[in-house]
Amino acid sequence: MRVSARLRRWRPTHAHVRSVVGGISTLGLALITHRPDLVVMATPFVVVAVWGTLTRPSSEPVPSSRLGLRSLREGESTYLHYRVTDTSGVHAVSAVIRYSPWLQIQPVRRAVTVHVDPAGDHPVDVSVGVRAVRWGDHRVGPGALAMTSSWGAFRYGTIPMQEERLLTLPAPVMFDNRAPSPHPQGLVGLNRSARPGEGSEFNTIRPFQVGDRLRRIHWPSSLRTGGLNVTATYADHDSQVLVIVDATNDIGRSDGIDGAESTLDTTIRAAAAVSEHYIRRGERVAMRIFGAGNPTVHSAATGLAHLRRMLAALARTVPGGTYEKQELNPRYRIDPGTLVIMMSPLVSSVTLRRALALASHGLSLVVVDTMPTTVTHDSDEAGAVTLAWRIRMLERRVEIGQVTSAGIPVVDWRGPGSLDQVLRDVGRRAAAPRLAHR
Amino acid sequence: MTGPTTYRMPLGESLTSGPWSRLMLRALVIGAALVGMLGVRWTGAEPDAVLSLVVAALAVYASTRPDSPIGVIVVGIIVLNWFFVTDASALGWSVVPALCVLLVHAGLAALSVSPPQSALPGPFLVRWAMHAGVVGVATVVVWALALSLGGLDQPGHVLLTALGFVALVAVAVVLGQRAAVKDV
Numbered sequence: 322m323r324v325s326a327r328l329r330r331w332r333p334t335h336a337h338v339r340s341v342v343g344g345i346s347t348l349g350l351a352l353i354t355h356r357p358d359l360v361v362m363a364t365p366f367v368v369v370a371v372w373g374t375l376t377r378p379s380s381e382p383v384p385s386s387r388l389g390l391r392s393l394r395e396g397e398s399t400y401l402h403y404r405v406t407d408t409s410g411v412h413a414v415s416a417v418i419r420y421s422p423w424l425q426i427q428p429v430r431r432a433v434t435v436h437v438d439p440a441g442d443h444p445v446d447v448s449v450g451v452r453a454v455r456w457g458d459h460r461v462g463p464g465a466l467a468m469t470s471s472w473g474a475f476r477y478g479t480i481p482m483q484e485e486r487l488l489t490l491p492a493p494v495m496f497d498n499r500a501p502s503p504h505p506q507g508l509v510g511l512n513r514s515a516r517p518g519e520g521s522e523f524n525t526i527r528p529f530q531v532g533d534r535l536r537r538i539h540w541p542s543s544l545r546t547g548g549l550n551v552t553a554t555y556a557d558h559d560s561q562v563l564v565i566v567d568a569t570n571d572i573g574r575s576d577g578i579d580g581a582e583s584t585l586d587t588t589i590r591a592a593a594a595v596s597e598h599y600i601r602r603g604e605r606v607a608m609r610i611f612g613a614g615n616p617t618v619h620s621a622a623t624g625l626a627h628l629r630r631m632l633a634a635l636a637r638t639v640p641g642g643t644y645e646k647q648e649l650n651p652r653y654r655i656d657p658g659t660l661v662i663m664m665s666p667l668v669s670s671v672t673l674r675r676a677l678a679l680a681s682h683g684l685s686l687v688v689v690d691t692m693p694t695t696v697t698h699d700s701d702e703a704g705a706v707t708l709a710w711r712i713r714m715l716e717r718r719v720e721i722g723q724v725t726s727a728g729i730p731v732v733d734w735r736g737p738g739s740l741d742q743v744l745r746d747v748g749r750r751a752a753a754p755r756l757a758h759r
Numbered sequence: 760m761t762g763p764t765t766y767r768m769p770l771g772e773s774l775t776s777g778p779w780s781r782l783m784l785r786a787l788v789i790g791a792a793l794v795g796m797l798g799v800r801w802t803g804a805e806p807d808a809v810l811s812l813v814v815a816a817l818a819v820y821a822s823t824r825p826d827s828p829i830g831v832i833v834v835g836i837i838v839l840n841w842f843f844v845t846d847a848s849a850l851g852w853s854v855v856p857a858l859c860v861l862l863v864h865a866g867l868a869a870l871s872v873s874p875p876q877s878a879l880p881g882p883f884l885v886r887w888a889m890h891a892g893v894v895g896v897a898t899v900v901v902w903a904l905a906l907s908l909g910g911l912d913q914p915g916h917v918l919l920t921a922l923g924f925v926a927l928v929a930v931a932v933v934l935g936q937r938a939a940v941k942d943v
Contacts, residue, residue: 334826343860365860430878434883
């Protein structure tokens, strides 16, 4: 950050001017009026003025800033370090950090003063704690630094310090799902395939065939029958999961990780939890964030690097606020057998129509309702907003009922186990023959 | 969507919400200013209650805005009040307002070094107390010298006094020029 030359030099403060003016004028008055008591009163001013002037620093402090961590999870903390070099003659370094929403600064007043040994020339560190309480791409700062000399006589700065960017990923919400994926399609993974093959889950015992591995021979049955038998297993396959995130609106009050959740808070945290769960199981996960100010598409992939990219995209999500220009039936380029999980507060009927369009292609779709129970509009004094909200909630209930009757499961987000039962049901239904538009 | 409210520190809040170290320094500044005004009573003079209240009010404001010219006005009124209310015979008590002026100046200077919301670290306060103690000792020494020299009853010399004052100003100018050279 460019700092004007006027700030990059030691300038006298009001305190120094006070001591100089007070000393000279009181001493002059004492001499003119022959009052020795005024000489006594002038003494503190004169001594302080001379002291402050003689100890005026000649150094040119160089400030710099850095964050301890550039990326962290909600609720985690790091430090913002301001370092000042060439500090000879400096008695105190003060720093102030600007208020940032969703960041808790320690000390809470966002101002620090550090006592400096003026004889030393070693770097001085001014550190403040930073705790991110909500996901997002936050700005820490900007801040300001000032250095002062003895008696506060001269000040260097105030130097504006550039803001630092802190990417806060959604909190690792506990999520677990014991239900198998409905259509495992890949080559490797944890899901039991419908077909026999190389895997770990027992299928049957059958006669030995050419190509079977010797370690698969089942010796007890071979001894009983007199012929070689082998243990057959089901193949272990991975599956593809598409997580669709509705970021059109952010309704309700958000108090960060420690307080109330808005709709987008719940949606983002749920999407992060589901993505992380499936990635850690070895599945391929794709993600689409629609309705956002910055819509994002991530193709299916696996691995922690892919997870990190998706979490970063979720953290950078900006609610779009409009359903206009949204394609109701976009081309998702989804492989057959993909499990589609749509995270949405279902405020708009457009989202439900989108779910119907997806299900009409024969995809296994689960809609997760991420509307927090805490979102109300009861505090509206006029009552009009409260009434409108209640009407919309009634309409929403009807629309969800219509979607459910069309065969699309809609489940509330409750954290761990939210999807267990519904995925088992989807898996059972997937085994049955059905008609679908292609 | 609404988030936490923005934190600001208006004047009224800054009077009472600062860290304890700042509150103590503010109390010191206000108390020293009042003692400096009311201390003329010890010399037999009658203090001006209204003016004392004005100084107290100005000291309160200056303690919340320490990096402002209000501090000059506070110490200026204390010095002028002493000058007009007492006479040269009050030399024996002059050390009291002198030390009060020192406390007002040192307190305001210490407050102006750090941001209004910042706590003042312990070593910082100890250093300021030590520096103020050194200046206080120098003031007491000058006071003692003035008391002892006052008994000599020697007539003053206008030329020597003027020369001394010019020399003092010259020293101040030279020091100021040295400071300017360091800037370049």
